Amino acid sequence: MNSGRRPDDGERYRTILETAARLICERGYEGTSMQEIAAACRMTKAGLYHHVQNKEQLLFDIMSYGMDAFEQQVLDQVRHLEDPVARLRECMRLNIHLVTGGCSKEVIIILHEHATLTGEARAFIDSRKKAYVRFLEDAFSEAVRMGRIRTVQPTVAAFSFLGMVLWIYKWFQPDGRLTAEQVSNEMVELLFAGLVSPAAAVPGAGAPQLSIVPPVAVGEKS
Amino acid sequence: MNSGRRPDDGERYRTILETAARLICERGYEGTSMQEIAAACRMTKAGLYHHVQNKEQLLFDIMSYGMDAFEQQVLDQVRHLEDPVARLRECMRLNIHLVTGGCSKEVIIILHEHATLTGEARAFIDSRKKAYVRFLEDAFSEAVRMGRIRTVQPTVAAFSFLGMVLWIYKWFQPDGRLTAEQVSNEMVELLFAGLVSPAAAVPGAGAPQLSIVPPVAVGEKS
Numbered sequence: 001m002n003s004g005r006r007p008d009d010g011e012r013y014r015t016i017l018e019t020a021a022r023l024i025c026e027r028g029y030e031g032t033s034m035q036e037i038a039a040a041c042r043m044t045k046a047g048l049y050h051h052v053q054n055k056e057q058l059l060f061d062i063m064s065y066g067m068d069a070f071e072q073q074v075l076d077q078v079r080h081l082e083d084p085v086a087r088l089r090e091c092m093r094l095n096i097h098l099v100t101g102g103c104s105k106e107v108i109i110i111l112h113e114h115a116t117l118t119g120e121a122r123a124f125i126d127s128r129k130k131a132y133v134r135f136l137e138d139a140f141s142e143a144v145r146m147g148r149i150r151t152v153q154p155t156v157a158a159f160s161f162l163g164m165v166l167w168i169y170k171w172f173q174p175d176g177r178l179t180a181e182q183v184s185n186e187m188v189e190l191l192f193a194g195l196v197s198p199a200a201a202v203p204g205a206g207a208p209q210l211s212i213v214p215p216v217a218v219g220e221k222s
Numbered sequence: 223m224n225s226g227r228r229p230d231d232g233e234r235y236r237t238i239l240e241t242a243a244r245l246i247c248e249r250g251y252e253g254t255s256m257q258e259i260a261a262a263c264r265m266t267k268a269g270l271y272h273h274v275q276n277k278e279q280l281l282f283d284i285m286s287y288g289m290d291a292f293e294q295q296v297l298d299q300v301r302h303l304e305d306p307v308a309r310l311r312e313c314m315r316l317n318i319h320l321v322t323g324g325c326s327k328e329v330i331i332i333l334h335e336h337a338t339l340t341g342e343a344r345a346f347i348d349s350r351k352k353a354y355v356r357f358l359e360d361a362f363s364e365a366v367r368m369g370r371i372r373t374v375q376p377t378v379a380a381f382s383f384l385g386m387v388l389w390i391y392k393w394f395q396p397d398g399r400l401t402a403e404q405v406s407n408e409m410v411e412l413l414f415a416g417l418v419s420p421a422a423a424v425p426g427a428g429a430p431q432l433s434i435v436p437p438v439a440v441g442e443k444s
Contacts, residue, residue, distance in 0.1 A: 028250070028252060030250060030252035030253050031252050112334070133393075150415075152408065152411075152412060153400070153404065153408045155399075155400060156400065156404075156405055156408040156409055156412065157408075157412060159386075159389060159390070159392075159393050160386045160389075160409055160412050160413075162389060163385040163386040163387070163388070163389025163390070164381075164382045164385040164386055165385070166385070166389065167381060167382075167384060167385025167388065167389060168381070168385070170381075171355075171381050177377075178375070178377060178378065182375065182378075183378055186374065186375045186378040186379075187378055187382055189374075190374060190378065190379060190382050190413070190417075191382075191412070191413075193372075193416055194415055194416005194417055195412075195416055
């Protein structure tokens with residue numbers, strides 16, 4: 001199992017992945033043929049098969065490419081943040097930036113064609129997705145333990161975070177009424193302003209701070 | 223454009239829709255043939271075509287069936303609630319109930335196969351979806367105007383609500399560690415407990431109440 005990048009033709013291969021991602025994104029995996037992908041890449045089908053073993057390998061490589069971009073542009077940028085609330089807020093901001101920016105094709109494919117992969121390839125992509133869920137759950141748990149936020153069930157909080165962020169590609173229009181920046185600011189406040197203690201809810205407050213507000217309404221159930 | 227229900231064979235047709243929905247949900251629209259749908263319904267292909275004009279009509283009818291269920295089981299139950307926060311909270315609770323319950327197949331298809339429909343059929347389903355977004359935006363706007371919640375951008379709030387709820391089918395397992403009831407309670411608190419004034423954040427508080435907490439951090443941009 002590898003990411004499909006070959007050092008000898010990495011640049012060419014990246015172009016193939018991006019072109020294939022655009023087509024699959026528009027027409028779905030089943031609705032896109034290798035012939036069409038080759039044509040869009042200005043290659044013969046034989047030429048395409050020089051780079052790609054088969055269509056499922058191509059799908060796997062697109063997903064890996066999307067996961068690489070996500071890890072580099074989001075996770076790796078926030079792992080080091082000591083305060084779990086600052087970590088979660090910045091993570092949401094960067095993830096929104098990713099889905100509203102150039103990488104949305106790969107994200108859509110990761111989300112939509114999840115069930116298309118089989119066997120080891122599917123397990124590998126699944127494990128990378130699960131690692132993100134775990135990262136979020138851990139940060140929410142840590143924030144509760146530190147008294148930085150009121151008690152929440154970490155799994156529901158993690159998937160609420162993900163649902164808000166990953167739904168964006170369904171409705172956000174880059175040239176629409178709302179900018180990516182506005183969506184990001186609003187959404188981060190929507191989830192976190194109400195979770196942290198009132199004093200910590202002001203913009204820019206990211207420093208560790210012990211909340212004296214007791215847990216409200218919900219109980220830890222994990 | 224009609225919903226495809228024929229009074230003479232309504233029960234039979236509903237069974238066809240539910241069977242087709244299950245197959246399309248498992249294999250995708252492109253990956254499911256009319257032959258397979260007929261076989262799963264224990265009918266001949268000719269027999270199926272007695273009930274269904276074509277595959278796209280079938281898809282449209284499944285979506286309409288899902289939208290009907292949603293409107294009856296969610297929207298119609300909460301429209302009359304005078305307090306916008308109570309309306310939104312109950313709406314989220316009932317919508318979570320719907321997606322964690324028996325109607326999830328139709329919901330998944332509405333979400334996944336949206337781009338498969340064309341022309342008038344697509345516009346009709348789109349308009350029903352948009353009406354739900356508008357309903358949520360209006361309720362958030364009203365809640366802000368009444369001082370029931372702090373200022374939020376209604377479109378971002380509406381799609382955050384939808385993302386949280388509609389993402390559930392991706393991760394929730396009916397026989398898993400969390401019950402649908404727990405997910406519902408946690409998620410409603412996650413979004414609304416932090417939006418309303420502290421006094422209104424206790425469970426069961428649904429009565430109109432003027433908040434004296436000034437808008438924090440985010441501005442109305444619509």
